[in-house]
Amino acid sequence: MLRYLTAGESHGQNLTAILEGIPSGLGLTREDIDNELKRRQVGYGRGGRMKIESDRIEILSGVRFGKTIGSPVTLLIRNRDWENWRERMSVEQVSGERPSETRPRPGHADLAGAVKYHHTDIRNVLERASARETAARVAVGAVAKKLLKEFRIDVISHVVRIGSIAVESGNLSFADIGEQAEGSPLRCADREAEARMIAAIDSALAQGDTLGGVCEIRVRGCPPGLGSYAHWDRKLDARLAFALVSIPAVKGVEIGLGFEAASLPGSQVHDEIGHNGETFTRLTNRAGGIEGGVSNGEDIVTSVAMKPIPTLGRPLRSVDVRTKDPFEAHKERADVCAVPAMGVIGEAVVAFEIAGALCEKFGGDSMNEMKRNFDGYMKQVREFSSS
């Protein structure tokens, strides 16, 4: 069973994750993780803090001589800005006046969180509710991705909508999508749409507004048979939805056709089954690679909707939790759109869920053992499928 916990405040000393259950013998370097951390930090539409961050991983346990050894992996990311926050974020009691944050921002966890935990200083909420935490999840996802690569499973994402601008649903191959998104400042595989998205972001910035959008996350190479229909809480699509909606600001998720499947007649929704002489095929992939909660061997396709960043240049009305006086929440900032980053985070959480399902199905304590089990199953699948 693969599992992890993350910890850390946005302006605390660092973020930490402990990842438990990775088999021994998986090659893992800092670069593997730093690459993903970097991918999370780029993207047109982000303001200044991203530069401050420039995250780098420290692997504190579970890896020796470049390979996992089967014990829990500790991942640590220092917050570069920590020195400036040392006092305001002090672990110890401090004497004297402590400035308290009493103004909840609309669209954030601030007010609901303060009520729940009985906080009068809202900083106690926002420090942890911040999307900063996703850096730790991306680090965990990077390990999962490395594991998946050993089984030739790839996870990619691309931006398909920013605000009102959407890409044309095209016929790009998996490889092309991945490559073109990687070369785009917006992580968008459609150059024409990208230009209009950039213009939309610039325009929103000028108006003190922000934009959300939609990313598509795809998995290629997943064997058929991950997840299960046998019990509701083992369905692979449900697990992906759980992971994706847990990303801050995500308000919707789709598998395959998603909501479009609700609008079309059945004859245009279900994927017919064929056979190419060697193996079963599906003539389309409207299901997004999962039927009955079980992967079917096609690409897994999910779409994820993110709301706009809640901290605007334009004022939003709110109320001080102490005085109950109204005030206007706003902030001069250059952060307009975090959708490209969300795609990278989405890859990470999807990679973790697929890796988890893989570990469950194939067991194994070393990569050798896990691969042997995987190979044996793939042979079984081929025999089942071949004429």
Add this chain to the structure above:
Amino acid sequence: MLRYLTAGESHGQNLTAILEGIPSGLGLTREDIDNELKRRQVGYGRGGRMKIESDRIEILSGVRFGKTIGSPVTLLIRNRDWENWRERMSVEQVSGERPSETRPRPGHADLAGAVKYHHTDIRNVLERASARETAARVAVGAVAKKLLKEFRIDVISHVVRIGSIAVESGNLSFADIGEQAEGSPLRCADREAEARMIAAIDSALAQGDTLGGVCEIRVRGCPPGLGSYAHWDRKLDARLAFALVSIPAVKGVEIGLGFEAASLPGSQVHDEIGHNGETFTRLTNRAGGIEGGVSNGEDIVTSVAMKPIPTLGRPLRSVDVRTKDPFEAHKERADVCAVPAMGVIGEAVVAFEIAGALCEKFGGDSMNEMKRNFDGYMKQVREFSSS
């Protein structure tokens, strides 16, 4: 911790669920559950089997003299058709020829499930992957609903789309939606749209086609503070997404504005915060009652997209798993649309997740204790919120 397991094949002897963690002292009758089972079975667009079923619950444990006693609750629903299937679904080995189902239906778990579990008789898959299982989940949800009622928390659903026909997004109150949906054969609160939906269903039936749609599920009365931003796997919206996507045929889920939030600028998405002299208010509820993974006291609003029923009157191409010969999958049937039922199932799984979150936050082994804890917290919230 509230938890449950379900079991049972579609044409087996019965469905069973064991629900563990319900406090003692909750009033519970068979009628409470039978009402929900019945609600699941009605709905324009369903064919013949619904009549065969006419599900009735048997409570086999955990309830005494009309009240829960703190021990696990066993819920059993007999499959009325069982006698006709006794042989084909025999638990024991039978001598002689056993007819084997070797033809996977597109859009079902049939093929992926057979590959996973190494079944050559696809009946071993379809019996459990069938939506019949949801009857057990509705029964569990009925108990959860009863628990929620003690805290004045209500869960309703209504159909907002069937195929290409959608309701106008209106200004109906929570109570009106619930009432009008309940009186509608399609569980639709908009009479005008309902008429067109019925026409669309009739037309699909005539063409041997099927239709999906969208339900909205709403929760009223949820206290602020369920779920948590503190760790990703405790977010209430993620848990709801998990539960909803685990319903068969669901391909998408939204919280609040959902995908629309990805298209609009931030200034039109976030809910401003006010104060009415007594308590904090939100001027809108675009977030759907959850911010940062935490309920904020507003109505929780989720939308769920269901694909059309995969068994059509029109043929879909498939391939026999044994012979690898192509065949055409189709069936004469009157089942065109199961969206109203999906709404009821959605209520059940949402009720269970909310009840679970409630039990975690308030603890308590008896209803008295749980209510005392709840009341204490609500007083704390009022004091936090009042000027």
Add this chain to the structure above:
Amino acid sequence: MLRYLTAGESHGQNLTAILEGIPSGLGLTREDIDNELKRRQVGYGRGGRMKIESDRIEILSGVRFGKTIGSPVTLLIRNRDWENWRERMSVEQVSGERPSETRPRPGHADLAGAVKYHHTDIRNVLERASARETAARVAVGAVAKKLLKEFRIDVISHVVRIGSIAVESGNLSFADIGEQAEGSPLRCADREAEARMIAAIDSALAQGDTLGGVCEIRVRGCPPGLGSYAHWDRKLDARLAFALVSIPAVKGVEIGLGFEAASLPGSQVHDEIGHNGETFTRLTNRAGGIEGGVSNGEDIVTSVAMKPIPTLGRPLRSVDVRTKDPFEAHKERADVCAVPAMGVIGEAVVAFEIAGALCEKFGGDSMNEMKRNFDGYMKQVREFSSS
């Protein structure tokens, strides 16, 4: 992941268990389970109810034509005495006076349970706290045992102490212990001690007293590598201790030498390692087959201490929960000793834990797949171990 829930009151309609996670293709018959249920019910020292019970299993789901199909297995045991209790254990509200049990018995969960769940009728506690529930666990364990048998793993138990009478720690082989215990009315492998134990039971009965004792539970054929040292909650010995102490009336558990290991010097406790030319050997098995939380391939040996049955013929003082008046708790009965049954229950819970660890390590959704993975690992172990 193997998991199960049980439900049912001692005098309710039945006991139920749902077992989730068993691979497809495991041969399973009612006899497999009935045999274990019967073994639980025999044993010198038990009184009358055992005859009333004569438990028989009904398999309601998850098995078809004599084999598991991968979906959850429902196991149901009817309480034969139910008709006599129908009114007192009514699920529905009943009109008129309901006799209430207000007298907590010492040594039972009665008082602590009533306080916890706020029950004034102690029957609401004792019905579920009764050891009757273990019948469901034995049924679950019977399925686990059947799974283990496919991997040539056997689980046996024998009584090694009744009250002050203990067996001589002898040199019986695993097979001899199993066989001789099976032929003994007390499940004791030492005929000489058995005779004295029977005398002790007879004497206790005459005095209105009861006796506890100790069982040893052994597992043969466990591969090395189940459990893990990598995280505390994955240790195999901890999981066995959890399962064994969860059996009613168990007050202690030992792995290998157990408490004796605390009295001896290290040079007499640790098992030296040898090699026989083909594989590693251990010259002794004082560790009881588990080192560092990991099975080492030797027999797993655990001892479990059970306190005497708390309902005595001789009076014990107690206090009525309603009136607070003192009374004397006692009962005319022939139940003096349940230790042999405890051994059978211990086998069941140990079998479940080993089967769970096996499923985790080897994965697999069908028996074929699981066995292939197991065989691959055993080959790897042999190659690791051979010169």
Add this chain to the structure above:
Amino acid sequence: MLRYLTAGESHGQNLTAILEGIPSGLGLTREDIDNELKRRQVGYGRGGRMKIESDRIEILSGVRFGKTIGSPVTLLIRNRDWENWRERMSVEQVSGERPSETRPRPGHADLAGAVKYHHTDIRNVLERASARETAARVAVGAVAKKLLKEFRIDVISHVVRIGSIAVESGNLSFADIGEQAEGSPLRCADREAEARMIAAIDSALAQGDTLGGVCEIRVRGCPPGLGSYAHWDRKLDARLAFALVSIPAVKGVEIGLGFEAASLPGSQVHDEIGHNGETFTRLTNRAGGIEGGVSNGEDIVTSVAMKPIPTLGRPLRSVDVRTKDPFEAHKERADVCAVPAMGVIGEAVVAFEIAGALCEKFGGDSMNEMKRNFDGYMKQVREFSSS
């Protein structure tokens, strides 16, 4: 739900734990934790490394201005000796020859762990299987203890046996046991026995041998009603057994009378119930504070048996995993007995389990809320119990 993960190798950079689920508002300082870390490190019979360690905690998250804020708590302990191990424990690949540990020590996880994870360098096993990991668990337990203190629940331990020397079972009060153990170099509350234990340790050292022993761990102030009889995996005694047996080298655990209960007749085992006019009383506490898996308000008493340290001065036979050549495992060292430390670790894991059960029963996200719920329940208990 309280949960935690630990990570870190014995000679790695540090140990880390992430603890999730602690309510906000709990006062917590480094001293709270350092005190416990120090208690773990003292004790007659330990050799040199204890001095090297002198563990100190760093709290990296979850605490602000001396109080928990509801987000996960990161606890980090640096390994002082790390600099000397930097190369041998390098996370990165190193060029050149790497010395490999191929000699498994009897009594350790070395061989079973190497087989499981397919390690040829046994250091990959022993670094994580080392008891060093318990420092992280003691840190977690220190937080749990701080939480318990807010509810006036105390956890203490004392050594009751070292090798063949046992304390007389005396009549010391809870407070006296705690105080006298705290003042003893062996954490033994019996001065006379202590002297003989010290002599035994000195003698073992002279012979190159080691000694195990038994600790008793007691909890005072636990409310009645923690744990549950309603489902086997919620029993408090089972959870304590799980946690205690997960401590390295523990081979047995007892609740209350433990194995002695198996030897005595029922009339000498069960605790009679009384009433003192105000509340129910128990005339004895042979059950060790738990009946039917539920705390009954009496002191919780458990005994834990630890085997001797497996690394002896005297040689034990073993076999090299690469060459299969026999060798003699031994080491010049002053570590003879780690039983006092085990008691402190036992306190930690018991404190964690009790704190977890408390959080489940009383819920609550802030200390205020949790205490209000606790107080309400205690009032209910008093009303239930008073005449």
